[in-house]
Amino acid sequence: MGYLIYYLVLLPLSWLPMFVLYGIGRLLYLIGFHVFGYRKKVVRENIRGSFPDWTNEQVDAQVRRFYRYFFDSLAESIKLFSMSEAETVVRCRVENPELVAPFAAAGRSVIAYGAHYANWEIAALSFSSQFPGMTVMGIYSPLKNEVMDRLIKANRERTGTYVLSRRKVEQYFEENPVRPSLDFFVADQSPSNHAWYKLHWTHFLARTTSFLAGPERYAVRYDRPVFYMSLRMEKRGHYVARLHPVTEHPRETAPGFITETFARKLEEEILRDPTPWLWTHRRWKRGVAPEAAEALKGKAFVPPEYERWSTLPPATSGGEQAPIAG
Template sequence: MSKLVYIFARIGIWLLAIMPFWLLYKISDLLYLLVYKVVGYRKRVVRMNMRNSFPEMDNKELKAIERKFYHYICDYMLESLKMILMSKEELFRRMKFTNTELYLEMLEKHGGIIVMMPHYANFEWAVGIGSFMKEGDIPMQVYKPIQNKYIDELFKHNRSRFGGYNVPKHDAIREVIKARRAGKKLVLGLVADQSPNVHSLNYWTTFLNQDTSFMDGGERIARMMDFPVFYCELKKEKRGYCEAIFELMVESPKETATGEITEMFARKVEQTIIREPGYWFWSHKRWKHKRQNNQ
């Protein structure tokens, strides 16, 4: 049954992927009415997250962010599906990559770099980073496998179309070491702002006015390999157009204190969200874990 659903889903995705962007956004506007006005997808979670993050805002301000978020999430879903047939030229026309010179310089100098980014704007389009790297260098993307194997294969295909190499999160360190032993240069990309699992609540900080745990895997790998760490600042310029700016946070991670890189990342993400809050994944249950007294 799941295979049959997958086949029909692939047909539907293909039909959406061949549509021009202007038509796709008309569909997105209708989807917004369904998801926000009719279904109310995770509306309670979204409202609680926003209210706790911006206690200084009144209901009118929060409502404006809420509407922008639901418009964004509908665009994001369809823009991500569009990637299945998007050409490299079209991707680079819509996703501008900035400060790539320093990115490539650090990669050449150190043999590897870490790129950390949030669930913000169209982060899926950032998979294009492999398109401007040297042939033979490896753009690795850490991901959490999806339970449905057919949907999982679809996402992995989408994320590897422009040279990306998908690495399950539990295999990341092993794959990094393996590549370096083979003499390969690599970029390890992590979308690292989601809530850690209950066994990985290693680093806590105040984030958006709340006690928050952050994943520290990116920092641990950076310190182990002494790879420079970049923050990928994502800016949504207008509908269907985004910019990814590579900001060097740390060149020599081994010289930093434990938790320093993760804290820097948390502050960068917070600044990104505050600048334009409507383009972050507010529907995530980001604050589902609470700090224990011994942490």
Template sequence: MRLFYYLVIKPISLLPWPVIYGISNLLYIVGYKIIRHRVDVVKQNLANSFPDKSPSELKQLQNDFYRHFCDIMLESFKIFSISQKEANERFVALNPQILKPFHDKGQSVILVGGHYNNWEMLAVGLDYYIDHQSVAIYHRMKNKFMNDKALKSRGKYGLKMISRQEVKEFFAESKDLTITIFGADQSPSIAKKVYWTNFLNQETAVMFGVEKFAKEKNLPVIFGGITKVKRGHYEFKMEVLIEDPSQYAHGEITEAHTKRLEKQILEDPQYWLWSHKRWKRKRKSEDA
């Protein structure tokens, strides 16, 4: 991976944006049309999620997804060398003032969203706009070199990174006013505590961390949605989902943020991460 970083990722990250998108166009042909990277997974996920769509509609969605997927892959390489000025131009937070009442009260918050549009842009772009300290939870990579490079890249403009193994300790000890980012749409394949609901027309296990820490620490829950303006340009808008977690029964907070993400995906489905094996965990009798 060290060699791949210095021979591929880093050189690509230094290229001008038009060249980046030229490579993305080529990657679309090679990765999707020739190698057919995870095409079976994407095809099945789309068919299960949209049973009412025709084969031609599903095929168009699949094509649109792969074009976008290639873009964000190359954009993620670009993040390794992006300047703060460029990050601020390409990732614009539309309503950071929504956080001010919580900051004025000395209250930390949880920011929840999904792998929709370019979440890597969020890492380098968010902290500039807000007064809270931005914190992101990450899954450690097996390769230490790439793990360190990714942490350095994502955290270079203010974002603080904590691993999943450190989350409990972080919430117990942190004295800062923080906005902690949860990506709540990954498959909780090894998590013991999950919440089962219907998401995109399928029985789905949802990680329970957002609700758990919101209730334990009395943290308001904010939904963050990224929209694509054009290639390489994104806007970010927040909305308050849960202001007082203590007023909600078990599962209601998880339902709220899951349904809000589903609403965003249904508006423009091609921008979600359909190549992820989201539904690999199946419900067992002990989950009842």
């Protein structure tokens, strides 16, 4: 069934002009929002909880804005099944790729934090040619349908960006590829299957929120410089990505600093423009662990494991990484 959907529906649709796909997206908006109310309750609760001072009218207006953008981005993502690499770069340019050039020249890999904000699928396909000298690796959660997972993975990789299952991240970092890489974590998922004390808890969008601690642990353990990657829409279907330095020396940062910085930068983006964030995610479905609420007491709760990782010697399997020139 997965192959039939891909070859008989998604791929043929991707050959249509973008304005036609936007028209289909608008039709899907009318059906999905007004008829079936796709996850409307989840979206409204998420927005209401994130903006407690808003009136019902403001919340409802933001819900409609989100759904119009959501189905626009769905139309854009369908186009990606046949979009050329050159067009992906036109549609998503990186403003400052030169920030990682010294690391690439020195043979050092870096970690970039991102989020389900704006059209991250276009961004992922555009990155490979915009970071010369580096392998771009995106960490993702595999789909339950294995056939569709293989097909979508192959499409994501056709421009040179590699994608890696989150289940294989540990192995990937241990192998420590010789070629420098930009390892991209989309880190705003709901970490529902982790014990509360293994998560980073903080105040985010007016409520107590948990974040995965893994990306920071990898940065510290393998001494990888860290960036936050913002993504904003310039105009319909066109985006601009920008790198924001977090730390060049993660082993010198206080435990929790990297994850907390990600949370703050993402919150700034959402408060600036809430529309492109993926509000259909059940971001707060796990609730707040009573122990975490008690441990917070007005500040972020940092997992004890951070301390352990920060005291380990830097991992250099595959050879020590060269220092930055100059």
